[in-house]
Amino acid sequence: MAKILMLNSSCCSSQILSPHKTTISSLSLSKAMAMCSSFCPRTPFHPRAIKHQNSLQFKAFSTHASSTSPPKDETPARIGFLGLGIMGSPMAQNLIKSGCDVTVWNRTKSKCDPLISLGAKYKSSPEEVAASCDVTFAMLADPESAVDVACGKHGAASGMSSGKGYVDVSTVDGATSKLISSQIRSTGALFLEAPVSGSKKPAEDGQLIFLTAGDKSLYETSAPFLDIMGKSRFYLGDVGNGAAMKLVVNMIMGSMMASFSEGLLLSEKVGLDPSVLVEVISQGAISAPMYSMKGPSMVQSLYPTAFPLKHQQKDLRLALGLAESVSQPTPIAAAANELYKVAKSHGLSDQDFSAVIEALKVRLQQRT
Numbered sequence: 001m002a003k004i005l006m007l008n009s010s011c012c013s014s015q016i017l018s019p020h021k022t023t024i025s026s027l028s029l030s031k032a033m034a035m036c037s038s039f040c041p042r043t044p045f046h047p048r049a050i051k052h053q054n055s056l057q058f059k060a061f062s063t064h065a066s067s068t069s070p071p072k073d074e075t076p077a078r079i080g081f082l083g084l085g086i087m088g089s090p091m092a093q094n095l096i097k098s099g100c101d102v103t104v105w106n107r108t109k110s111k112c113d114p115l116i117s118l119g120a121k122y123k124s125s126p127e128e129v130a131a132s133c134d135v136t137f138a139m140l141a142d143p144e145s146a147v148d149v150a151c152g153k154h155g156a157a158s159g160m161s162s163g164k165g166y167v168d169v170s171t172v173d174g175a176t177s178k179l180i181s182s183q184i185r186s187t188g189a190l191f192l193e194a195p196v197s198g199s200k201k202p203a204e205d206g207q208l209i210f211l212t213a214g215d216k217s218l219y220e221t222s223a224p225f226l227d228i229m230g231k232s233r234f235y236l237g238d239v240g241n242g243a244a245m246k247l248v249v250n251m252i253m254g255s256m257m258a259s260f261s262e263g264l265l266l267s268e269k270v271g272l273d274p275s276v277l278v279e280v281i282s283q284g285a286i287s288a289p290m291y292s293m294k295g296p297s298m299v300q301s302l303y304p305t306a307f308p309l310k311h312q313q314k315d316l317r318l319a320l321g322l323a324e325s326v327s328q329p330t331p332i333a334a335a336a337n338e339l340y341k342v343a344k345s346h347g348l349s350d351q352d353f354s355a356v357i358e359a360l361k362v363r364l365q366q367r368t
């Protein structure tokens with residue numbers, strides 16, 4: 001999907017400044033240009049929300065982010081963010097740093113504190129966040145927590161009403177997403193599922209890939225915010241399609257990591273240097289950023305957590321359920337899932353998913 005950027009070149013000099021007057025060094029040029037166009041009143045492209053059927057109408061950024069006052073009928077969007085784990089915290093942080101009016105909530109309140117210091121507001125329940133915001137994002141661990149936060153007691157749905165939107169960016173299965181969608185939409189609000197591809201570093205750098213599905217008008221009004229947090233976005237149609245796309249991608253990723261782990265250990269066992277294997281792979285047709293990023297630390301048996309192993313196993317489990325639902329054989333993913341289960345049983349749930357290699361070491365030790 002191409003982003004269309006209409007730039008007024010006079011506002012984009014060699015050093016592009018954010019509204020907070022800091023150089024945007026970690027953002028891509030296209031993102032910086034898009035942000036520049038957002039803040040420059042002379043550019044034809046401006047992320048003001050379009051008026052839609054259910055009157056979702058707002059501008060993307062708070063007034064201090066713009067050099068001119070907004071028209072009187074536009075108020076700055078109030079953005080809610082629920083779930084401040086490895087992914088949610090940097091995503092919310094990027095919204096705040098871009099000048100958005102952000103209200104946060106997290107089950108463990110202490111994780112809100114760094115964001116409050118950056119200017120976020122705080123509410124003590126998902127319901128209160130949803131009631132006080134125009135669009136609420138949720139980044140929760142798994143289907144159970146996503147349902148609980150959206151539909152449980154004092155959940156977001158209780159604070160939703162017509163004119164509001166709920167964007168669930170958690171990785172869940174289609175059935176869960178449809179359940180949340182129906183609860184949210186029964187209040188008159190709009191729903192978008194938008195799981196992300198990309199891990200901790202892309203979340204920090206605003207380089208995530210959004211896989212969205214659901215209410216198209218919410219997709220359009222949320223686009224300026226998705227573009228702050230991500231580098232691309234796909235609109236895939238009906239609720240369930242975004243979840244399915246995410247699960248297929250992560251099914252492939254989990255199998256790739258399991259296979260890479262076998263290769264590293266086999267190379268070592270036959271007397272090769274696994275670091276050289278990582279280098280060889282990086283130069284050939286099977287190279288992937290994941291191998292180059294994770295390989296060197298895996299060789300040292302280090303697994304600093306970016307994507308928790310428990311979440312990778314959850315995604316494999318959900319992907320296998322998806323495959324089962326259409327009778328698609330997925331023997332490789334099924335075998336990989338077993339390996340992640342072994343890793344979990346050895347206490348590796350909260351390590352990075354690359355720690356799955358330890359499950360193979362355990363097996364080797366048990367056999368010898």
Ligand SMILES: NC(=O)C1=CN([C@@H]2O[C@H](COP(=O)(O)OP(=O)(O)OC[C@H]3O[C@@H](n4cnc5c(N)ncnc54)[C@H](OP(=O)(O)O)[C@@H]3O)[C@@H](O)[C@H]2O)C=CC1
Nearest residue numbers: 083084085086087107108140141145171199200306307311
């Ligand atoms: N890390 C990654 O690289 C990526 C992760 N994802 C997906 O994004 C989602 C979040 O991942 P990540 O940030 O890594 O996960 P974390 O485990 O770091 O964070 C999980 C979040 O869910 C909250 N949570 C868990 N259980 C409950 C519950 N019962 N009620 C309320 N809140 C709950 C946690 O709250 P608390 O702080 O209180 O524990 C925390 O805010 C997952 O679905 C994951 O699969 C997608 C792409 C990449």
Ligand SMILES: O=CC(=O)O
Nearest residue numbers: 196197198199307
């Ligand atoms: O879900 C994990 C990712 O890296 O994407």
